[in-house]
Amino acid sequence: MAVLYIRKYGDPVLRQKAARVEQFDDDLATLVEDMIETMQAAEGIGLAAPQVGVSKAVFVVDVGLLEKGAQPQAFINPEILEEFGEDVTMEEGCLSIPGIAEDVTRKEAVRIRYQDLQGHVHEGQYKDMFARVILHEYDHLNGIFFTDRLGPMKRRLLSKKLKAIAEQGRKELAERQLHGVG
Secondary structure, eight states, X not given: OOOOOOOOXXXXXXGSOOBOOOOOSHHHHHHHHXXXXXXXXXXXXXXEGGGXXXXXXXXXXXXXXXXXXXXXXXXXXXXXXXXXEEEEEEEEEOTXXXXXXXXXXXXEEEEEEEEOTTOOEEEEEEEHHHHHHHHHHHHXXXXXXXXXXXXXXXXXXXXHHHHHHHHHHHHHHHHHHHTTOO
């Protein structure tokens, strides 16, 4: 397993729609293991494959932080079937936008269909923080950041910080690629 580099706001891979996973093999299992290790090392609660530079429809959630004793879980080729319940506003942050957290309104519950590492299809219904993390990570698979869900005034107020994060991310990635650790 390996801790992967988390791409920062401004990286083009983060704005692409992630490709559907077709191969359920050892490479996918390794990607998921590395994503879980990366998420935990960064003290995150969720991580989408585009955030580590892989444009595939995969995200992981550290369910253990949400449900006592549960293991981190991968959601492959997820499809949101329904968002329902009350609108709930909570502060969100993102590993790709370090240092920024803002209030975001999302539905309190979600029903999702996804595949596991063997390609088996599952459906689940989640609520509260678990639903919020799923919706946040699902957005990443569609090139959407939580900041895109803010009002225009708030986005304008954050624009300088976001540009600085994007520039820092470009510098970090260039340095990593120069040293062959892309």
